[in-house]
Amino acid sequence: MKKNLVLIGAALTLSSCSLMGPATTDVTVIGLNDFHGNLEPTTFAGVMIPDPKDPTKQVRLTTGGIEVIGGYLTQERAKNPNLSFVGAGDLIGASPVTSSLLRDEPSIIALSKLGMKTSSLGNHEFDQGLKELLRMQNGGCDSNDMSKACKFQNPYPGASFKYLAANVVDKTTGQPVFPPYLIERVGGAKIAYVGAVTKTTPTIVSPDGVATLNFLDEAVSINKYVPELKAQGVDAIIVLIHEGGFSKDGFDKPACGNLTGPIADIVNKLDPAVNAVISGHTHQGYNCMVGSKVVIQGDFYGHLLQRLDMTIDRRNHKVLNIRAANVVMDTRSTPKNPDMTAIVTKAKALTDAVKQTPIGTIASSAILRTQNAAGESPLGDVIADSQLAATADKGAVIAFMNPGGIRADLTASAAGNTVTFGDAYAVQPFGNTLVVMDLTGAQIKTLLEEQFDNPSASQSRMLQVSKGFSYSYDSTAAAGSRVDAASIKLNGVAIDPAKTYRVVVNSFLATGGDNFVVLKSGTNVLQLPNVVDVEAFSAYLKANAGLAGGSADRYTKTK
CATH class of the missing domain: 3.60.21.10 (Metallo-dependent phosphatases)
Structure with missing residues (x-):
């Protein structure tokens, strides 16, 4: 009996040790x-x-x-x-x-x-x-x-x-x-x-x-x-x-x-x-x-x-x-x-027919979204131009495009530098529609200043602009004064702060996306629910065979 008690005690001791391990x-x-x-x-x-x-x-x-x-x-x-x-x-x-x-x-x-x-x-x-x-x-x-x-x-x-x-x-x-x-x-x-x-x-x-x-x-x-x-x-x-x-x-x-x-x-x-x-x-x-x-x-x-x-x-x-x-x-x-x-x-079976549809040709194998020192890219120029072309009949004279909406280089995947719909879609996959509105020259100046009010320092927010619009900026100047007001021009003519200009942006920007809040104050707003950005881009590629990237010299950084 005593031996059994000893064995039970040993078992309890071992059990306790295992619980502690x-x-x-x-x-x-x-x-x-x-x-x-x-x-x-x-x-x-x-x-x-x-x-x-x-x-x-x-x-x-x-x-x-x-x-x-x-x-x-x-x-x-x-x-x-x-x-x-x-x-x-x-x-x-x-x-x-x-x-x-x-x-x-x-x-x-x-x-x-x-x-x-x-x-x-x-x-x-x-x-x-x-x-x-x-x-x-x-x-x-x-x-x-x-x-x-x-x-x-x-x-x-x-x-x-x-x-x-x-x-x-x-x-x-x-x-x-x-x-x-x-x-x-x-x-x-x-x-x-x-x-x-x-x-x-x-x-x-x-x-x-x-x-x-x-x-x-x-x-x-x-x-x-x-x-x-x-x-x-x-x-x-x-x-x-x-x-x-x-x-x-x-x-x-x-x-x-x-x-x-x-x-x-x-x-x-x-x-x-x-x-x-x-x-x-x-x-x-x-x-x-x-x-x-x-x-x-x-x-x-x-x-x-x-x-x-x-x-x-x-x-x-x-x-x-x-x-x-x-x-x-x-x-x-x-x-x-x-x-x-x-x-x-x-x-792929459900999407390849659309993806592989040819829509145009470009001058080389790719148009790049890589930005220069000022924040402008050859592809950004082309996209802004495409949006202006799609809305010129609505009175638009300037287009602004957010760089975050350009998701890839435009790469020709088919022979002869031919671009397919899939290539264009890879660049603009969000399905944003285009919006035309009136902005005063003063509001355009505010819009350009908002490029530098960036909560994410890791991401450039320099808007890509259409041909004919130009300005210069000093990134070291005080907030609200970085863009030289006298340098803001349309087709070589200085923007008048009091005059109204018809501009086009995508629906993301139009609602204040990327903190471009002044766009929410635009007037005579025309929503174009049937004009999707990638379709405007595709139409522009189709209408301009052998298209080259923009020269990326529409705005300049002085400092």
Whole structure:
């Protein structure tokens, strides 16, 4: 009897020791940011390889695409089933024809089939307004563009993953419109994801589409939910945020310590309980440390996937270590996922006829959107001219185009420098319509000054202007006095502050997008719902065979 008691005591002692010991789980988190509906691979500037046609030259590596992303996830899940796939916003919006002509439904369906668990919202998720965003989340066919909705799958099923936004609240109730966080059990570990989107969203999407929403401070909003998460016994807290920064180091250098920009400021304010930050928005590849926190971003278009390998102590609710890396989605070596191949094949079958329609020729293989020192680009000139040409019969004499709406170089994909509709659509994928209005000369001066009132120093907001309009500016002058009023001219004649001029802008700018608020004060406004920007661009290309880029000398920077 005494012997049995000793054995029981030993068993209890061993049991107590096991309760005190660690219970660890190895978890892999894979992040995708700024996918923008790029179902097919694109070239990645981060890796150069020998040109297959001429080994003495270097070309960009082709990476990304939903097929190799899917293949990589399948491969890594086989190695560690404790894998979580998440996003950091801009999964859709500003997308190529293959996705956007189908209202980005193929992209959402593909990411859902790949087991994405959750994603922060990005500013481009709001491109078509809140109602359409809710449809993308929840499904159905009640779209604001019935010509595109439910053409890929009817009815559209919605996203199986949850969009998160701790800092987006209803103006009336003050309550979050989307869940602020999601807790996922991975291999027994409780991983909390908190989502946020850049607070500058109202200035970079059409204001009308987010008029009922407030976008709050990111760090304050995230920190608000940390006590709640800790009370639920989570083992790790990862922030998914659509805001980013810049690093001097490459995407593949670990633990960089030189991250700058909005994300660095946000991370420095985050609660110490936050373990890592998966970021987006600035289309950069970096893998950095801000204080004790990993902060990572994976370029854009699925060129890179962000990877966090964590060892988690479930008993003490803490992360023992994190290894972070950006993984190149190399189409040469990464297997393809057959289910994703089926989605791409179907989407291409539904869109290729439109995408491959020839619309004109250009003088060389491409017209570039690269800006000169003043902020003007050859392609920006052409687009502004196309909008003026489309509305000259409505009295327009000046066109202004926002550079953020120019999403790619105009590249001739067909023989003989022939441009297809798909090429043009890649440049202007938003479907903005044109708006003609009257502005006084004084308001035009204000519009030009608003170019320098930029909440995002990472993005140029120098408006592209039509032929015949010119001015000069001094970037070092005081705010409100940077543009030389005497230099503002139309066809060589000085603009009269008191005179009225008929101007054309796209519908994004017309509602005060990019903080060009003076445009909301235009008069005699003529909305042209049937004149879409890309169609005006296409018509201009068709009417001007062998078109060359503009000379990019319409305005000058003196200092």
